[in-house]
Amino acid sequence: MTTAAHEFELLERTWRDVTPPAARRMLIAAAAAFAGRGYHATTTRDIAAQAGMSPAAVYIHYRSKEDLLFQISRIGHRRALEMLTGVTETEPVARMSAAVKAFSSWHAEYHLTARVVQYELTALTPEHHAEVVELRREIESTVRGMIEDGVAAGAFDVPDVRGATLAVLSLCIDVARWYKPGSRRTPESIGTLYADLVLRMLGA
Amino acid sequence: MTTAAHEFELLERTWRDVTPPAARRMLIAAAAAFAGRGYHATTTRDIAAQAGMSPAAVYIHYRSKEDLLFQISRIGHRRALEMLTGVTETEPVARMSAAVKAFSSWHAEYHLTARVVQYELTALTPEHHAEVVELRREIESTVRGMIEDGVAAGAFDVPDVRGATLAVLSLCIDVARWYKPGSRRTPESIGTLYADLVLRMLGA
DNA sequence: CCACATACTAAGCGGTTGCTTAGGTCCTAA
DNA sequence: TTAGGACCTAAGCAACCGCTTAGTATGTGG
Numbered sequence: 177m178t179t180a181a182h183e184f185e186l187l188e189r190t191w192r193d194v195t196p197p198a199a200r201r202m203l204i205a206a207a208a209a210f211a212g213r214g215y216h217a218t219t220t221r222d223i224a225a226q227a228g229m230s231p232a233a234v235y236i237h238y239r240s241k242e243d244l245l246f247q248i249s250r251i252g253h254r255r256a257l258e259m260l261t262g263v264t265e266t267e268p269v270a271r272m273s274a275a276v277k278a279f280s281s282w283h284a285e286y287h288l289t290a291r292v293v294q295y296e297l298t299a300l301t302p303e304h305h306a307e308v309v310e311l312r313r314e315i316e317s318t319v320r321g322m323i324e325d326g327v328a329a330g331a332f333d334v335p336d337v338r339g340a341t342l343a344v345l346s347l348c349i350d351v352a353r354w355y356k357p358g359s360r361r362t363p364e365s366i367g368t369l370y371a372d373l374v375l376r377m378l379g380a
Numbered sequence: 381m382t383t384a385a386h387e388f389e390l391l392e393r394t395w396r397d398v399t400p401p402a403a404r405r406m407l408i409a410a411a412a413a414f415a416g417r418g419y420h421a422t423t424t425r426d427i428a429a430q431a432g433m434s435p436a437a438v439y440i441h442y443r444s445k446e447d448l449l450f451q452i453s454r455i456g457h458r459r460a461l462e463m464l465t466g467v468t469e470t471e472p473v474a475r476m477s478a479a480v481k482a483f484s485s486w487h488a489e490y491h492l493t494a495r496v497v498q499y500e501l502t503a504l505t506p507e508h509h510a511e512v513v514e515l516r517r518e519i520e521s522t523v524r525g526m527i528e529d530g531v532a533a534g535a536f537d538v539p540d541v542r543g544a545t546l547a548v549l550s551l552c553i554d555v556a557r558w559y560k561p562g563s564r565r566t567p568e569s570i571g572t573l574y575a576d577l578v579l580r581m582l583g584a
Numbered sequence: 585c586c587a588c589a590t591a592c593t594a595a596g597c598g599g600t601t602g603c604t605t606a607g608g609t610c611c612t613a614a
Numbered sequence: 615t616t617a618g619g620a621c622c623t624a625a626g627c628a629a630c631c632g633c634t635t636a637g638t639a640t641g642t643g644g
Binding site: 213214216217294295298299335336339340342343346347349350351353354361369370372373376377379 | 417418420421498499502503539540543544546547550551553554555557558565573574576577580581583
Binding site: 219220221231232234235240241 | 602604605
């Protein structure tokens, strides 16, 4: 399979719950375009053409171009949060390791979605921005909780919990910026590498 | 002093070598606008208005809007590289620590410039992009060299040198994304925190 | 005094933008 | 059979984009 086809399949998987199919095709086209060129550099004509429809068809399914961005951002943030909350391990070190692995490898594997999620926030309307910031706060407090648990259990040695939380999230999020598919480093191997580096940072 | 005035002074300091003064005012206005709203969301009219001149005045000093971005990116990348090469320490651990401190705190203090440098790369023409990528390679190999020196001296315990290089740079660069001036965490304290976290990551 | 370069503005050009309108086609249910 | 809704397109509107042109003010060397 070509890289482009693989990228498309990953977007299909991310947005499979969106209906009707034409609305989904539009979201996928928008996500790919926003990730590749940025929100402001993407035109509604670009999106419609990629979805194989006329420019006016965008407005059958979405209120505006910004609405398209908001849907991608909202659902994308939920997916990112699920990577952290979906961890089943209970022991602090194993739990942290699994969370970092899932969260960082998600940012690699689904880097197109992740890029929109992490770098196009500022293009949202103030109301939509506030809604998304709430989800980001949940992500932040989830990670902070995991670090606090580890410290309480004596498994971590962390002088500055909030600072460490910042660094862990920062490290994982930035994967979406530099990751390029088809390189030697796979999402899986990035997850393993980062889980190890984070545990070292936390003095496990 | 207000935060806005402080931000302006930092931009003045970054671009003080640019002459004539009107060209400098234009660059500063462009850097602030590109950092705040992104390259594509910024109009040449925005830049000119912020610099207190007419829209046509941009083209007295610069070929195009993209040329403005290129100058910011080129000089900004050089400044970032200087943060790493300007380190005077020789002992590997102290050297790494000082480099990370300087590099990460630069991304906080000069976060407006750093944001343009790190997140607006893709808006450059292929030729300009290639020139800037060359500077980025220098930055990457400088950090990798420091890690290799530490490993060779037995001061670091790093299983994957290229992976660690990626993580160290990633951590520092991402500061430009999340840093906001006026918060409790100062550029200085971020530098100290990150130097410590990186040394832990490298098993110092 | 004038010739000329530098730095600037007012006006506007061709093209593009997000989005709307008017109308057509198809599917479904009474 | 037909009324009505869901979905889509062709055409285009007002606003805005990067950039250019024509012309003005200012200062400087001869």
